Amino acid sequence: MGLEGCARAAGSGVREATLGRSVSVRGAGLHTGRVARVTLAPAPAGHGIRFAVRCPVTETSTEVPAVAxxxxxxxxxxxxxxxxxxKxxxxxxxxxxLAASxxxxxxIAVEGTEIPILDGSASRWCALIDAAGRVPQERPRQALLIRAPFQVNGMHGFLRAExxxxxxxxxSTDRLPGFGVLRWSGPIDPASFRTAIAPSRSFGNASLIWRTLLKxxxxxxxxxxPTIERLWACSFAAQTVxxxxxxxxxxxxxxxxxAIAPETQGRMQPRDRxxxxxxxxxxxxxxxxxxRVLGGARFPDEPVRHKILDLVGDLALAGRPILxxxxxxxxxxxxxFAFLTELMRHPDCWEVVPVAEAEATGRGTTGTDCGAIGTT
Structure with a gap:
């Protein structure tokens, strides 16, 4: 059952769902450059999204849930x-x-240390999930309903739930050299995600990539x-916002x-090279x-759409749909990560409710039977 089948499945959004069959893909990682193989397989209700990562040296597998x-x-x-x-x-x-579907x-079985970047977008992942199909399960779906505005600030930006x-x-984003302010808004559901968000690619500032090569x-x-030092200085001049x-x-x-708690702030910065x-x-x-985007952009505002793609994936670590x-x-x-961590510390701003109840009252309406974005 692909996207069309998902949209036709009566009441599928109020119950948990899994994949119809296993699908696999192989590719190189964006940061490590190493090739990994990923297999997505069905799982029972209540299982959640879990990664089993195989270490080729010890031939052992470590299983971790995809939660904040x-x-x-x-x-x-x-x-x-x-x-x-x-990691x-x-x-x-x-x-x-997965969340948008x-x-x-x-x-999810992974042979490697980094999920393949593929073409930099989520389109191929969506195609794999559609090929596997979506199968509703018996367990009712729970959602995180936002009750009151909640915002955290940091790292030149902010993130708020309402x-x-x-x-x-x-x-919006205003930190990309030469682009000014880019902004996109709208509902996220299986259809809008696939057409408006998933095709947007990871972007790399040419200056940052150049500095990486110089190292x-x-x-x-x-x-x-002296040449390396001169090129290094020029790369920063080209990165002026x-x-x-x-x-x-x-x-x-x-x-x-x-405020972001000190212990959360302490976890926000990488400690290893x-x-x-x-x-x-x-x-x-x-x-x-x-x-500009070398070779042409898929959307005039492609970078901010990819920011949304990353945001949807990161918010899925809430462990359930967000309404x-x-x-x-x-x-x-x-x-x-800081937003999700601090939000959980303020239960006055949210409530866990059955998706069926939210849809019945109109609070969870998304225009699709597939329900809201997120994983349970």
Missing amino acids: SGWVASRMSTSLDLGRGR LRTIEHLMAS GIDNAA PGEGFSVDV TRLARTLLPA CAAAGPEPTPARPDCER EPLLRGARPGRVAILLGG GRIVANCPTHALT
């Missing part, structure tokens, strides 16, 4: 802690695709030190801002330079 408590800081990606200093990197695109339960029907977003052993071998015509950024609301953008190349990322409106400016993986 297992999140570990990682450079420019969302990662899960595997213990003993190991599974770049899960956000896969998580967003209404898949609550799945067993009461609202179904699941929708209003996201390599090959660059140090071929280029004299300048104003340009465009929409207004999403507005913050100081009246509902909550790890590979960065070693697998970045045309065909895997959209490369930004001077306010409400998410408003953000310049959200990051670390800020979304």
Whole structure:
């Protein structure tokens, strides 16, 4: 049962769902550049989304649930802690695709240390999930209903949840050199996600990729030190954020801002050195330079749509669908982790309710039988 079948399935949104069969894909990681194989398989009701990561050295497998408590800081990606200093990197695109497809339960086997980046978007993940099909299960679906506005600030941006029907977003970014302010808003459901959000690609600033290359052993071998220093300085000059015509950024609301606890702040910064953008190349990322996308953009505002793609995947670590409106400016993986962590500490701002109850009262209406975004 693909997307059309999901939309036709009467009442499928009020019950948990899993995949109809196993599907697999193989590809290189964005940051490590290493090839991994990922298999998505059906799982029983109540299982949730769980990753089983196989270590080729010890030939053992570590299983971790995809929840915020297992999140570990990682450079420019969302990662899960595997213990003993190991992590599974770049899960956000896969998580967003499962969430947007209404898949609550799945067993994901990974042979590698990073989820493949594929073409940098979520389109292929969605195609795999559609090929596997969506099977409703007997267990009622629970959702996180936003009762009161809740906002956290940090890392040059903010992230806020507000009461609202179904699941929708209003996201802007103003930190991309040459692009000015980019903003996208609207409901997120299986159809809108596939057409408006999933095709948007991971983007890499050409200056950042250039600096990564300058750090390599090959660059140090071929280029004299003064040349490397000059190119390094030029890369920062090209990264200056300048104003340009465009929409207004999403507005913050100081009246509902909550502080990020010191222990949460302590978890937001990576503490280890790890590979960065070693697998970045045309065909895997959209490369930004001077306010344009090299080779052409899939949408005029593709970078902010990809911010939303990452945000949907990171919010799936809430462990259940979110019913409400998410408003953000310049959200990051670390800020979304802090948002979820602090939100759970303020139960006055949310309530766990059956999706059936939310739909009956109109609070969970999304325009599709597949229900709201998220995983249970």
